[in-house]
Amino acid sequence: MTDILLIALAMTLLYMSIADRLQTYLYILVLQGLILFGTTYLTLTDVSTLNLLLVLLETIVFKAIAVPWFMNYLIKRNKITRVTEPYLPNFVSLIIVTLIIVSTIILSGSIEDKNLDKTFFVVALSTLFTGLYLVVSRKKIISHVVGYLVIENGVFVLSLAIGNEMPMLLNLGIMLDIFASVLILGVFFNKIGDVIRDPDVNLLTNLKD
Amino acid sequence: MVSIGLILNRNAVVNYLLVVGYLALLITTTVYEYINQGITQLVYFTSDSLGLLMLIAMTIVSIPAFYYGYRFIATRNDAPHARGLFFAAMVMLITSCCMAYLSNHIAVTWIFVEITTLSASVLIYHNRSMRALEGVWKYVFLCAISITFIYIGILFLSLSLKSAGVGEMSFKVLYENHHNLNVFWLKLAFLFIFTGFTAKMGLVPMYTAGIDAKDKAPAPAGALLASVLMNVGFVGIYRVYAIVAHTPLKGWANSVIIIVGLLSVFVAAVYMTRIKNIKRLFAYSGIEHMGLVVLGLAAGGVGVYAAILHIILHTFIKPTLFFQFNQIYTIYQSKSVYDLGNYFRYYKTGAFVVLLGFLSATAMPPSGLFVSEFMIFQSLFQSHYVVLLVVVLLLLTLIIWGFGVNIFKLLFTPTGQINEDKLPYISPWESLPQFVLLALSVYLAYNPPAEFVVLIQESVKLVQ
Numbered sequence: 001m002t003d004i005l006l007i008a009l010a011m012t013l014l015y016m017s018i019a020d021r022l023q024t025y026l027y028i029l030v031l032q033g034l035i036l037f038g039t040t041y042l043t044l045t046d047v048s049t050l051n052l053l054l055v056l057l058e059t060i061v062f063k064a065i066a067v068p069w070f071m072n073y074l075i076k077r078n079k080i081t082r083v084t085e086p087y088l089p090n091f092v093s094l095i096i097v098t099l100i101i102v103s104t105i106i107l108s109g110s111i112e113d114k115n116l117d118k119t120f121f122v123v124a125l126s127t128l129f130t131g132l133y134l135v136v137s138r139k140k141i142i143s144h145v146v147g148y149l150v151i152e153n154g155v156f157v158l159s160l161a162i163g164n165e166m167p168m169l170l171n172l173g174i175m176l177d178i179f180a181s182v183l184i185l186g187v188f189f190n191k192i193g194d195v196i197r198d199p200d201v202n203l204l205t206n207l208k209d
Numbered sequence: 210m211v212s213i214g215l216i217l218n219r220n221a222v223v224n225y226l227l228v229v230g231y232l233a234l235l236i237t238t239t240v241y242e243y244i245n246q247g248i249t250q251l252v253y254f255t256s257d258s259l260g261l262l263m264l265i266a267m268t269i270v271s272i273p274a275f276y277y278g279y280r281f282i283a284t285r286n287d288a289p290h291a292r293g294l295f296f297a298a299m300v301m302l303i304t305s306c307c308m309a310y311l312s313n314h315i316a317v318t319w320i321f322v323e324i325t326t327l328s329a330s331v332l333i334y335h336n337r338s339m340r341a342l343e344g345v346w347k348y349v350f351l352c353a354i355s356i357t358f359i360y361i362g363i364l365f366l367s368l369s370l371k372s373a374g375v376g377e378m379s380f381k382v383l384y385e386n387h388h389n390l391n392v393f394w395l396k397l398a399f400l401f402i403f404t405g406f407t408a409k410m411g412l413v414p415m416y417t418a419g420i421d422a423k424d425k426a427p428a429p430a431g432a433l434l435a436s437v438l439m440n441v442g443f444v445g446i447y448r449v450y451a452i453v454a455h456t457p458l459k460g461w462a463n464s465v466i467i468i469v470g471l472l473s474v475f476v477a478a479v480y481m482t483r484i485k486n487i488k489r490l491f492a493y494s495g496i497e498h499m500g501l502v503v504l505g506l507a508a509g510g511v512g513v514y515a516a517i518l519h520i521i522l523h524t525f526i527k528p529t530l531f532f533q534f535n536q537i538y539t540i541y542q543s544k545s546v547y548d549l550g551n552y553f554r555y556y557k558t559g560a561f562v563v564l565l566g567f568l569s570a571t572a573m574p575p576s577g578l579f580v581s582e583f584m585i586f587q588s589l590f591q592s593h594y595v596v597l598l599v600v601v602l603l604l605l606t607l608i609i610w611g612f613g614v615n616i617f618k619l620l621f622t623p624t625g626q627i628n629e630d631k632l633p634y635i636s637p638w639e640s641l642p643q644f645v646l647l648a649l650s651v652y653l654a655y656n657p658p659a660e661f662v663v664l665i666q667e668s669v670k671l672v673q
Binding site for chain 1 (some may be wrong): 314319320323326330346348349353356357361363364368371372376378391393394444597632641
């Protein structure tokens, strides 16, 4: 069951690579949050109930509801155009994301370590690299934030793989999620909306040498 | 606590009293930690030699930083709220750096590195302008990615610990179990943690955000970002390197570090020969020195000692230039080299600081950095990196040329842009702390107190 959920997560990445609208990104983020909720519930069998509740709350409330809702609010309030504006055509993006997934599978094949569940490793790494790819291949600042959230989801999957032995690291991961998202989205993106009406990354290119 | 007080309180006098109180607290903490060397407090903090060295250096730099912060705020008409926030962020930055130096657990270090990002972003955004916004956005985004990298590194480190059968991740346990660690995961862990910390230390893959940050932050805050915050990155890298140095991976890690160090010096050389923004010039000079520091670290032998000495002397020299920048800006109202010139005529004391600071930062004798840089070259030579040494020396020559052209333009070339009747008067005494810092760097290099040498040698033992 965990494997099915994780593979579903990898499939959302493919969909994300060809999505045209920001709204679709948000739906995918919600879906990823729900998938992570399910995976967490199935995987973390050895941690204390309180800790499990904390993690579940974080995935469902934070990843699946609060952040997408807040981004939706930002998009509406700042009147950001709804197209994602990639630098590359969707077809190329699809091929690149597929290549990322295939190469992580090949990479994980070369690792001989019985301590690690390969599925977790593959899905985590491909989510991570897809997130990085989204950051560099999209024009809008808000799509960069989406890319960063995808990276965080990937890291979360990786931390689940060792969550049973080291719950402390899992809590650290939650801290990372909350801290970085609040910093990037809450305090800061609000301000960008105040100063520039159209948060386009092209407006933030004056600082250079 | 002090910082919350600073945010809430809008009265100037109360603000300054709180800052003075904090400084007293900081000095007391430093002395206390020095007396209780090697003792673990609050479970996660140990005052070991490396942390202590950095803490002492930071305390010394933070006193003038607050003084110039006060001067900076006094010359502007900021809202009381903004003033409180500025000092609060400085207090938070210094406190979290202090905790990051002293922490004995990699996860705790990581948490405080996060907090430094938070407080630094407040400082960078102090001017509330479009450019400042851009600087802070880039800084926050890159730092968020960098701390994610460190986190992934920590996850891999825990995987490599798994085969050793240990469930605890303090540095001490990691050192003790170094022969049991799984080499493959350790390799990945080192790569990710190293890359993550380069954002703080200012090395090649992620140095860019730091440059914008130091450029956009008010100069007293920029001085902190260019010294104590870079040391946080160094401490993080050094502690992880200390684990790797005991495993068969040492040679591989050294080659990674050498590539990064060389590229950093190269990037600094490329930019310093062509940029015309004096503040960014200082920032890139920091990239060059950090490159040299890690080169010394990788060369081993006397190089490790030299690397620690180098970074501590750099902690005193670089803030001096940033502090002086405030006075330059008061006179010229610009940071472009094209608008600057004839500084000796307008403010003689400051011009001496710039000249001495330039000599110090380019490591010409009698600069303190000359000693440490010479030792780094010596160690590179001894470990048979002769080609590397020649390349680095060539790049350094380029850097001295690029730096010198701009600095001498500032000092001697007459400029027509300035209205000489309305020059603001700056008291020569205002530059006194800068002379003290420069003198301290020379003193520590040529006549180091015995305790100082012992502390560095103790830190070197971590990797050897």
